[in-house]
Amino acid sequence: MKVNKVLLLIAMISFCFIGANAQVKKEFEGEIVYRNFENHSKMVRRFSSGMAYNGARTVRVIMKGANMHIIDESLQMHTLLLPEQSKVILYSDCLERGMEFSFDAYVNNYMMSCSPDPRYVSGVKQENKYTMNKVSQGEFNGEICDIYKVDVEAILQAGETVHHSELWVSSKYDIYKCYWYFLNGIQAPGIVLKRTLETNGKVPIFGKMNSFVASEVQEIKERLVSDDEMSVPKNFEIKVSDSPFKVVGLMKDTKKYLKKKKMYPGDAEKDLDVTFKIEEEWEF
Amino acid sequence: MGILRLKCLFLIMVVASIQMLQPCCAQIKEDYEYERASLCMMLIKHHEKKFGNEIQYVFSRMQVPMRFNDHDLGVRLVSFASERKQLDNIKSFIQQVNLGKRCISKWFNRNKASGLMDMELIKERGLYNATLGDVNVARNQIRGLALLEDAGEMLIGNTYLVMNDITYVDHSTGWNIFKDVINFTKNITDIWTKDNVSDADNPFVNSDLSSINATLDDIKGFRVKVKTYLFKLKWNNEIANQFYNMFYIDSENPDPAKFSAFKSENELFEMEYVGMVENTSTKASLNGVTTNEQLITKVCTRALDKNIADLQHEFEDFRIKAPIVNISPIQVQIGLKEDVSESSRFEVLERRIKDDGRVEYKRVGIVKPVKDKIWDNRFMSIEENALNSNLLYTEFVKVSGSDFYPGMFIREIK
Numbered sequence: 021m022k023v024n025k026v027l028l029l030i031a032m033i034s035f036c037f038i039g040a041n042a043q044v045k046k047e048f049e050g051e052i053v054y055r056n057f058e059n060h061s062k063m064v065r066r067f068s069s070g071m072a073y074n075g076a077r078t079v080r081v082i083m084k085g086a087n088m089h090i091i092d093e094s095l096q097m098h099t100l101l102l103p104e105q106s107k108v109i110l111y112s113d114c115l116e117r118g119m120e121f122s123f124d125a126y127v128n129n130y131m132m133s134c135s136p137d138p139r140y141v142s143g144v145k146q147e148n149k150y151t152m153n154k155v156s157q158g159e160f161n162g163e164i165c166d167i168y169k170v171d172v173e174a175i176l177q178a179g180e181t182v183h184h185s186e187l188w189v190s191s192k193y194d195i196y197k198c199y200w201y202f203l204n205g206i207q208a209p210g211i212v213l214k215r216t217l218e219t220n221g222k223v224p225i226f227g228k229m230n231s232f233v234a235s236e237v238q239e240i241k242e243r244l245v246s247d248d249e250m251s252v253p254k255n256f257e258i259k260v261s262d263s264p265f266k267v268v269g270l271m272k273d274t275k276k277y278l279k280k281k282k283m284y285p286g287d288a289e290k291d292l293d294v295t296f297k298i299e300e301e302w303e304f
Numbered sequence: 305m306g307i308l309r310l311k312c313l314f315l316i317m318v319v320a321s322i323q324m325l326q327p328c329c330a331q332i333k334e335d336y337e338y339e340r341a342s343l344c345m346m347l348i349k350h351h352e353k354k355f356g357n358e359i360q361y362v363f364s365r366m367q368v369p370m371r372f373n374d375h376d377l378g379v380r381l382v383s384f385a386s387e388r389k390q391l392d393n394i395k396s397f398i399q400q401v402n403l404g405k406r407c408i409s410k411w412f413n414r415n416k417a418s419g420l421m422d423m424e425l426i427k428e429r430g431l432y433n434a435t436l437g438d439v440n441v442a443r444n445q446i447r448g449l450a451l452l453e454d455a456g457e458m459l460i461g462n463t464y465l466v467m468n469d470i471t472y473v474d475h476s477t478g479w480n481i482f483k484d485v486i487n488f489t490k491n492i493t494d495i496w497t498k499d500n501v502s503d504a505d506n507p508f509v510n511s512d513l514s515s516i517n518a519t520l521d522d523i524k525g526f527r528v529k530v531k532t533y534l535f536k537l538k539w540n541n542e543i544a545n546q547f548y549n550m551f552y553i554d555s556e557n558p559d560p561a562k563f564s565a566f567k568s569e570n571e572l573f574e575m576e577y578v579g580m581v582e583n584t585s586t587k588a589s590l591n592g593v594t595t596n597e598q599l600i601t602k603v604c605t606r607a608l609d610k611n612i613a614d615l616q617h618e619f620e621d622f623r624i625k626a627p628i629v630n631i632s633p634i635q636v637q638i639g640l641k642e643d644v645s646e647s648s649r650f651e652v653l654e655r656r657i658k659d660d661g662r663v664e665y666k667r668v669g670i671v672k673p674v675k676d677k678i679w680d681n682r683f684m685s686i687e688e689n690a691l692n693s694n695l696l697y698t699e700f701v702k703v704s705g706s707d708f709y710p711g712m713f714i715r716e717i718k
Contacts, residue, residue, distance in 0.1 A: 057383070057385055058385055059351050059352060059383060059384075059385050059386075059387075060352070061352045074385040074386040074387075075385045075386060076385065218351060220352075228352075230351065230352035231351075231352070232351030232352060232383070286386075294384060294385075294386070294392065294393045294396035294397060294400070295384070295385035295386070296382050296383060296384050296385070296393070296396075296397050296400070297382070297383045297385075298379045298381065298382050298383075298401075299381060300378055300379045300380060300381065301378055301379070302377060302378050302379055302401070302406060303376075303377055303378030303410070303416075304377050304378070304406045304407075304409035304410045304414060304416070
């Protein structure tokens with residue numbers, strides 16, 4: 021009888037403890053601004069329809085519940101991930117139009133290349149070899165982060181691709197899984213403050229497709245996000261499409277527009293300060 | 305007041321060093337080290353190029369070449385998003401990170417947090433002996449001032465950025481295209497037959513050389529192309545005066561205004577572009593090499609040494625002076641690493657202190673290397689059992705001049 025009482029007490033304390041933890045850590049709502057350094061091989065730039073360029077990129081990620089709004093400020097492109105409505109909407113501020121796709125079809129094609137979860141792309145099952153290991157801890161902007169190394173090997177019909185990533189993850193907030201799509205499917209257990217993603221791929225005949233992206237948080241703002249921020253501006257025309265591949269047209273048109281207005285970041289690089297990246301610390 | 309004290313301290317150190325500088329013959333090592341230029345060596349990192357990581361790995365473990373002071377600033381690797389015009393990239397990088405100011409900060413051992421500086425590195429590299437500080441400053445003031453200027457020119461004004469761009473020379477392109485076609489055909493077949501053929505079954509897969517795990521035999525043809533860009537820190541009396549008056553603070557004279565002024569300064573300390581050389585490494589011998597890392601280190605180190613030597617051929621300011629250590633026969637510790645060849649010619653220089661205290665070098669003759677007596681001092685030449693790798697000196701014969709003595713310097717002439 022006494023034993024039962026003790027067990028009950030332990031269980032109650034445990035529940036309280038879990039409850040207290042759950043109260044302290046809550047899912048993040050607000051916005052995170054990242055600044056990227058990007059370097060892509062010619063083949064990647066050519067195949068990306070203008071989305072990949074060499075230079076700096078600013079990306080704002082707004083999170084509200086399970087929904088996420090990714091704003092590529094450099095290309096003025098928006099990606100609205102609305103899993104509860106089973107749709108993804110992409111739109112361009114420049115063109116004032118966009119496209120809507122089925123959630124699963126879009127994320128499986130474009131936002132899960134590093135995921136450990138199997139997915140179907142054009143009816144074919146894809147599965148990656150995925151390893152993620154916590155290797156150490158580090159401090160970034162005064163915050164202690166867990167550092168993870170992630171290796172992903174993807175064998176695709178069109179060739180093979182290897183991804184190596186290093187993530188500096190803050191455990192200050194919990195995150196909705198939707199955030200993983202922003203990380204190409206890498207399942208980070210919190211908000212990533214700093215990361216590198218190196219991708220080495222090969223497409224038969226065409227050759228190598230290599231990319232290096234290093235990204236650092238510029239700002240994290242926890243705030244209430246309005247519903248308007250998770251929707252398309254009213255005057256924008258959104259076309260519903262059954263094939264995620266049709267997004268290429270929107271991307272090409274965006275690039276064309278930006279180039280015409282001399283606003284395409286890949287070109288602007290010529291006139292602005294050169295984008296560089298160093299990984300070590302200056303001693304002086 | 306602070307500046308005066310600083311200058312006095314510096315003068316004491318400089319003047320005291322006269323005693324050390326004058327007896328050249330007895331102080332070969334010291335004089336020779338005093339003449340060293342200071343190098344900040346950096347590498348342009350290529351994320352997307354073959355062997356980029358391996359090259360980066362061996363570079364980050366390389367020492368600054370002998371006869372130079374290491375002016376490492378903590379950052380040795382830089383990547384550029386766009387690689388269209390590397391010279392423009394480097395110039396922009398130097399400006400954005402204010403590299404000239406960082407070089408100065410290192411010279412004066414500037415504490416990042418407090419901004420306080422000291423003269424320790426200048427003392428160390430200038431071989432000034434602070435314990436001789438009770439020398440009569442006033443009596444030697446004229447000489448001291450001149451030496452102060454000389455020291456500035458010889459030490460701080462001899463600071464260089466050597467930015468290296470090393471890329472693997474890929475000879476396998478043709479074969480890879482052929483292999484791609486085969487694999488592409490195989491992939492198409494796979495789609496239809498669902499036949500699961502592992503890549504490991506492909507006997508040619510290692511010829512791809514995609515990782516450092518390739519066997520040594522695979523990479524014996526490893527070659528690199530190296531472009532080396534040379535920049536020199538601009539330092540003259542005007543800049544020196546501005547620096548001492550407006551920015552220098554130490555523990556005895558901490559001045560928050562000067563601390564802030566130095567922090568926000570971003571125009572005064574410039575790096576001037578000197579020039580660029582480019583070479584492709586020759587095929588390295590495998591003698592003495594047992595690992596991939598050794599081979600890549602050997603190829604890269606030798607290629608970099610060759611570029612440093614070429615920069616010295618090309619730009620007089622960058623040429624090192626090496627001391628004569630023996631005169632019967634004339635022997636100097638330079639060799640193939642410095643690109644000494646039978647056709648090289650060197651002037652023999654005598655170092656003199658003028659009445660006003662300045663150091664001058666006077667040509668007193670010309671020497672040339674002796675055939676078959678050129679020291680092979682290239683990286684791993686001993687392990688390779690290379691001919692003349694055990695000589696320790698290169699032997700020279702007189703072309704003109706006389707009365708050479710140990711402690712005189714030789715410097716290459718065109």
